[in-house]
Every structure is written in structure tokens, then in C-alpha cells.
Amino acid sequence: MSENTPMVRLHEVTKHYPGAAVPAVLPLSMDIALGEFVVLVGPSGCGKTTTLRMINRLVEPTGGEIWIDGKDVTHSDPDELRRHIGYVIQQVGLIPHMTINQNVGLVPKMLGWNKSRTAERTRELLELVGLQPEHGERYPKQLSGGQQQRVGVARALAADPPIMLMDEPFGAIDPVTRDRLQDEFLRLQERIKKTIVFVTHDINEALKLGDRIAIFAEGSRLAQFATPLELLTNPADDFVTSFIGEGAAIRRLSLLHVGDLRLVANPGLAANVEVGPGDTVAQALERALGRGVSAVQVTGVGPVAVQDLLLASSTPGPAALGAGS
């Protein structure tokens, strides 16, 4: 396996259900790199969940090839394949008559791990997803929805699979908890560096979580597959523009880093709000607005007027913006 071998490769994959007039998934090709967080997003019925479920072959593709980690798994033993791919669904699907420990330890047990290793791993995973060891002795229905989905994530991670497939995992959770779980999951991903394929219909969730986002249009057309910043800056077509919705320019500000902008210092300004190159423009603005100042001190550049910061962040560019307004 070379550095460039994609972790997941879909090559001309199609799904055509018998009796259906149109295919659920048109020939689709997609490469997902090791450690990449890819979000599949689109309206209902666009084939994003079907695509996800073809990766672990819960849905058998009608045509094309699926490669995992450099191996063609299109015709391998599906149960064996799935034991090495984490799978999380919106409804969680914990097994109700098994305790949390038993649920999390099920795949390790099937893989033949001994008891102490499984118990150790289970304890470690519960801690990783923010649960207490005593939660392990409870049954799923004794936990809240948010706690259950933490267990769902822990269970998917149990055998340390390199790939995680997640089908709207936070879709059924209240907005406040969802936001917290998303933040926690991003922090978790920084530690575990899994290759993640994540399905959602919520473009904001996609923009928040994904390294790259695949926007599906009706009829399973892959409208654009790009980074969040690229999507907001250069939407491929009208569908992508309308799917992203209002406020693309504002949303870009939380993805743009100050260090990426071409800024010109204005030495005449007094600025005592410090901003680093790793901060996003949104964070810089937040600080400036919070303090009521019109300039910020950008590390390595010097004092910059908030207005200049905004113009440098604008799309498609300062000149056009000026002409337009």
C-alpha cells in the first residue's frame, strides 16, 4: 500500500433495484484518502445512504468495484468485511437485552479477543466517548438518546477499524446535544484519525464536520466533491448554490484562516486585539466586535483594519465587491 492508495475507492459503482425505473445510484466514482472525513450530503432520495451502505455491502452494488485499503472487496465475505468497518446509524440500534459493555464488546468477542482484553477495550472506549464505567452495566433503554449514540460510536470503534461509516448519527438528537456531540466527535477524530464517511442531509453539519463534502443532487448525480471552503467559494452549479443556501459569504468566514489571507498592514492604526494566523476570520471578527475596536493586531503582519480584513475575505474578490456595491 503506497501513500497514495485511497482508503476507500468506489469505481463506477451503481445500484439498480429490480423493478425500479431509475437506478438508485448512477455510476459513481470516489476516492477517499486515509484519515479523511468525507461527508455525503444531499436531499432525500439522492442515493447518499445507498452509497454509504454499498461501502460495507449492506447494499450489494449492481455494478462497479469497491476497493478498501488497496484490496478489491466487491466479492469478498461481507460479514468479515463489516467486522473491520465501524458502522453507526441514526437509530443507534443497540441490542436491548445486552448491557452497554456487552454491546460494545460484541465485535471484539466475535473476533476472538479474550475477556480481559475486551473488558479493557470497552472501559477505554466508554471513557473516550465521555461515559462513566458504571454506564457499562446498564441496559440501552436506561440511557438518554445522546448517551446511546455515544455508545453507538464506541461500539463502532470497538475493534479499532480504520474506517467508520456513519449514517446521520446525530440526526435524531436534540439541537443542543447534537452540537455538543459534533464538537466532541471532531475532537475525538483528531485523536483517532479514522477514515470517516458520514451521511447527513444538513449542509451546516456537513460544513462543520467534513474535510471534504460530496453534494449529491436528485438522481444520485454527484454535483460537487470539494472542501467546505471550495464549496462556499466556487459552487459548481446552481444546485450546489441553492443547496448551500443563504449566507455562503458569511459562513466562509468561519472556514477562512487569517493566515491564508493577503493582508496589508496599516501601521498607523492602534490595535490591541491580537489575532494569530491560525485563527479564523470569524474568530477575529468576534474578538474585534466584542471589544468594539475597528482594527486588529495580526501576528506577523501588523495592525489591520477590520474593514480590510473583511474585504480580503470576500468572494469573489475585493474589486468585484467594490464594483457591485
Added chain:
Amino acid sequence: MTATVVSSAGVEELGKETGGRTAFWLLPAIAAALTIGQLAWVRTADLDSIEERSLTNDVVLGNLWEHVQLVVISTAVVVAIGVPLGILLSRRAARHLRAPVLVVANAGQAIPSIGILVLLALIFGVGFKMAVIALVAYALLPILRNTIIGLQQVDEFIIDAARGMGLSRGEILRRVELPLAVPVILAGVRVSLILNVGVATLATYTNAGGLGDLIERGIVLNRMPILVTGCVLTIALALMVDWVAGVAEKLLSPKGL
């Protein structure tokens, strides 16, 4: 149709409300009181010689024991046939067979059991075995149906998640579907048991014994004490069987549901 999915939930709820312990022992207490009361009355009553001969301990306990055997053996056979058949019929591959088999099982219950008993006796002769066959035909439906329903009501997302984790179809059946179907299957067993307690009184017509002997003799000889003894013991047995089945349901159902 829906009556075959009898759950004990109502009884348990009642138990919780009225102080579990009293409710828990209520049925066996009634059954014991009925049995003891009846036997005490028989011993003290002024019986004629026919009544005395029909109500000795040997006769009464013998009939009771025959009755219990009829019920237990026929229910065991029904479980041995109904549960595996229900599992097979619940599989996707067998979904076309489900309706016809249920129609036949339904018919088994719709036909009056006295009809089956007499027909079987005419064709195959009388005896214990024939009575068991008739009881099996009659009691198959609740267990068959509840096995199918119990397996089908398992949340599809639980099965999807289990498949996604790499459990094979067989492992899903064994570790997920069957344990989750146990309460519903046991409810079916309970219904079958109780049906069989009642229907087994008819076994007397195929010379298979049971408490039906006492009832039938009481009617034919016009002897109230014999008739009443048969009836009261049947009722007490039904109550006990229901109670034991309920306790078994509670003990055998998986935790966490």
C-alpha cells in the same frame, strides 16, 4: 387473531399497583383453596356408593395426573413443532409460505376440537396418543403465530446495526432476534397451555383419561359431586398452569427490555 398475542403485561401492571406480593400469590392461593375445599367437602359429604367409588384419592389424583400429562406433553410437542416452524416462516425466503401455513394452523383452531378428537379416534383408534395429536393440532396456532410475530417485531434498525457490525444471519437470529422474541413466544406458550387444559377435558371421549372422565361420568350418572369435582379441579389446574407460565415468562424473558 390479535387475541393470540396475549401478554401478561396487564396482570403485572395490576400487580405493581396493588402491592406485588399479594397479587403474585393470589392465583396459587385461589387454586389451592379450591382444591382443598373441594377435597374436604368430598370427604365429609354424604356420598352414595357410585360417588364413593368415583371419588377415591386414587381415581381423582389419577385423573388429575393424566390431565397434567396430556397438557404438558401436547404443549411440549407444540413448542417443538411451532417454534422451529415459526422461525422458518419468519425468514425472508419463506415469506410466500407464511400465509398458507397460517391458514392451515388457523383452521386447526377453528375446527371444534371435539370434531378432531372423534375423527382421529374413528380413523386411528382411541388412546392417549390420539388425544395428544388432537391437542397439538388445536394449540399449534398461538405458538406458531407468536413465534412469527415475536421475530418480526424486532426493530429492523437493531438488525441493520447488527449486520453492519458483521454478525452473520445465523448469529443475528441466535443472539438478537430469538432473545428479543422470547417474551412473545412465551406468551404464546402460555395461551397454548391454558387452551390445552380446557380442551384436554374432551380427551375422555377417546379413552385418554384426564379430569374429563370425572365430568363425563358426573353427567352420565347424574352425580353432582363427581361433576363438580371434575370441574373445580380443572379450574384450579388452569389457574396454576397460568400462574406457573406467567412466572416462567418473567424469569425467562431477557433483561433490559
